[in-house]
Amino acid sequence: MKMIRAIVRPDRDREVVRALEDLGVFALTKLPVTGRGRQGGAQSGALRYQELAKLMLLVVLPEDQVDAAVTAIAHAAYTGYPGDGRIFVSEVAQAIRIRTGEILPEPARGA
Amino acid sequence: MSDDDLSEVYLVVRAEERPAVELALEGLLPALHSSFPAVGRGRGGGLRSQRPARFWPFGRPPAGEFLPKIVFYLVVPSSMVDDLVRAVTAAVCAERGDAEHGLGVVFVSPILRETAIVGARPARSAAEVSP
Numbered sequence: 001m002k003m004i005r006a007i008v009r010p011d012r013d014r015e016v017v018r019a020l021e022d023l024g025v026f027a028l029t030k031l032p033v034t035g036r037g038r039q040g041g042a043q044s045g046a047l048r049y050q051e052l053a054k055l056m057l058l059v060v061l062p063e064d065q066v067d068a069a070v071t072a073i074a075h076a077a078y079t080g081y082p083g084d085g086r087i088f089v090s091e092v093a094q095a096i097r098i099r100t101g102e103i104l105p106e107p108a109r110g111a
Numbered sequence: 112m113s114d115d116d117l118s119e120v121y122l123v124v125r126a127e128e129r130p131a132v133e134l135a136l137e138g139l140l141p142a143l144h145s146s147f148p149a150v151g152r153g154r155g156g157g158l159r160s161q162r163p164a165r166f167w168p169f170g171r172p173p174a175g176e177f178l179p180k181i182v183f184y185l186v187v188p189s190s191m192v193d194d195l196v197r198a199v200t201a202a203v204c205a206e207r208g209d210a211e212h213g214l215g216v217v218f219v220s221p222i223l224r225e226t227a228i229v230g231a232r233p234a235r236s237a238a239e240v241s242p
Contacts, residue, residue: 003121003218029123029151029180058121058151058182060218094192094219098124099212101200 001092001104002066006057007035008077008085013055019076020059023068029058039082052083060092116189117222123151124215126179128203135202136183139195144185150177153213178213192219 008016010032020028034051041050061069070087077085095104124132126148136144187195196217203214 003220027152027154029149029182030177031147031149031182033147058123058218060216090220092218092220093118094217096196096200096217096219097214098200098203098216099207099214101196101204104216 001095002061002063003090003092004057004059004061004066004069004073005088005090006059006073006077006085007033007054007087008057008073009079009083010053010055012077012079015076016057016073019072020069023065023072025059025061025065025069027059031056031058037083037086042083054085060095117186117225118189118192119220119222120183120185120187120192120195121218122183122185122199122215123149123180123217124183124199124203125213126181128206128215129181131202131206132181132183132199135198136185136195139198140185140187140191144183147182147184149180149182151180152177153216180215186222186225189221 006016013030017028020026033054033056035054036051041048042052043049057073059069066089070089073087096102097104122132129146133146185195196219199217207214
């Protein structure tokens, strides 16, 4: 089981969620965050924004669905300009459904 | 699992359960935790599966919607994870029972490395060390 942490532009929210839905992935958690990448924010004339608004998506999936989900997110979040975001994948040792207390072996699929 | 092992824990619960979960966490660990407002949905697709029909707008289930959640992020000794999950589960289910869907989920991952940000500022380069 893996956790995908995708940090994307907030305005690509709908496209990314739809792309995941097309794969049958409905469960996810979205957090508004701020951050910056290698370019260190954005410059607009005399104004410099050191951090920009981003959206972080948490999705937990069985291992065999991770590649497809990452590809879908990357495709949907793409604009081609700096600041499209990053996708991180990490191990999840355990997932527990609070309602029942059961430990989810496979199809945790988010929150 | 040694006593030194650390785990990161994501507790994703309904936003309105924040006080109950904070209380449960206080009882268990006086240490710090972070929490973030979030929105989320479960496998069933959100309100459709998580709220009784009387909350459906115009008598129809909404589609593709997200519900307000709160995400608690904690780093705790791995030996404490089971107690933590039990305490949070008990706190949330004490109010809601186990009949309602969408109470949340807990994800646990191992922490590979921990570095405290304390003490002297580390040198950025060799030149900075020996002028």
